[in-house]
Amino acid sequence: MSNKYKININKPKPSEKEVDLHKNFNRVLSQYKRSHTNKRKPMHKILNKFNRFMSLFILIIVLFLVILFIKMYILDKKENEQQTPQPEIESVK
Amino acid sequence: MHKPKQDLEIELAIIEQAKKKPEAFGVLYEKYYKEIFYYINRRVDDVNTTSDLTSQVFYKAMVNLKSYKFKGFPFSSWLYRIATNQVNEFYRKSKNQRVINLEDQIILRLFGELEEQPEKEEDKTGLLISLLEELEEHEVQLLELRFFEEKPFKEVAFILDITENNAKVRTYRIIDKLKKLAKGIDPPEVNDFLTLCPVLTLFIMELIKQVPATI
Structure with a gap:
């Protein structure tokens, strides 16, 4: 008569003894331990963690490189200035 | 189902212990097995399927216990949530006719x-x-x-x-x-x-x- 649902009316529920027969914590515990010991962290989780710090890490590296480049440039300029001989002033004869 | 505050505190202590030592979860398993079994059985006609789904509920609860946060409800509410999802998943996969038990x-x-x-x-x-x-x-x-x-x-x-x-x-x-x-x-x-x-x-x-x- 009904299509969508199977409707039971006053169906007796399983007895407590019957329920107890299915109760087995050790089985659940061993399933948990098995899955827990063989558990390898999935790749997407590792990548996610990596991604979270990656942008910050790249920013720091870029900043460090920029500062290093500026310092080197300034040092180089100073050295060049010291090494280059002063232009001789030709005396007007 | 309202539980006294003391009961909830004891339960919370057991949960914290179970997070570190999975064997401690056995207390919660013993406490709620029948309740969850009957809840699933009212939605699934077969006793063996009920048993499998109930085991899966407790297994999933153990696996996700670290993410459990107390929100003022007894632990059983969280188990009911997992059980509801488990039953839904069962019907999605098996495409069986849903069961409703009326009394x-x-x-x-x-x-x-x-x-x-x-x-x-x-x-x-x-x-x-x-x-x-x-x-x-x-x-x-x-x-x-x-x-x-x-x-x-x-x-x-x-x-x-x-x-x-x-x-x-x-x-x-x-x-x-x-x-x-x-x-x-x-x-x-x-x-x-x-x-x-x-x-x-x-x-x-x-x-x-x-x-x-x-x-």
């Missing part, structure tokens, strides 16, 4: 809400079956939690992962829908048996037609 008390309770009182008990059952057929699965689920399991709205909301207000609004909408349907639907009666079996009606009509020809 006289539930029927009375629902009719109390609907403010409709058919005279005969059989009429009530017939009407309720017709009404439930008109509901979607998620609507039946809400009714089951609220009226069959007698959970407060707060807990229903937690189990279905919706807000309390949303749970209330949805429930009242369903009740409203059922009221409107109840006014339009007549409960199937035994006298109307032929109207329930159109094929049989046609067959009898054909027989009647053929009788004068044979005479």
Whole structure:
């Protein structure tokens, strides 16, 4: 008569003894331990963690490189200035 | 199901212990196994399937225990949430017909809400079956939690992962829908048996037609 649902009316529920027969914590515990010991962290989780710090890490590296480049440039300029001989002033004869 | 604050605190201590030592979870397993088993059994007809699904619920609870956060409800509410999802997953994969278990008390309770009182008990059952057929699965689920399991709205909301207000609004909408349907639907009666079996009606009509020809 009904299509969508199977409707039971006053169906007796399983007895407590019957329920107890299915109760087995050790089985659940061993399933948990098995899955827990063989558990390898999935790749997407590792990548996610990596991604979270990656942008910050790249920013720091870029900043460090920029500062290093500026310092080197300034040092180089100073050295060049010291090494280059002063232009001789030709005396007007 | 309201539990004293002390009970909740003891339960919370066990959960914290179980997070570090999985063997401690056994206390919670013993405490809630029957409750969850019967909850699933009311939605799944077969005892062996119920047993498998119940084991999966507790296994998943153990695996995800580290992410469990106490929100003022007993631990069983979290197990009910996992069990509800597990049952939904079972029906999604197996494509079996969903099972609804009705008891006289539930029927009375629902009719109390609907403010409709058919005279005969059989009429009530017939009407309720017709009404439930008109509901979607998620609507039946809400009714089951609220009226069959007698959970407060707060807990229903937690189990279905919706807000309390949303749970209330949805429930009242369903009740409203059922009221409107109840006014339009007549409960199937035994006298109307032929109207329930159109094929049989046609067959009898054909027989009647053929009788004068044979005479």
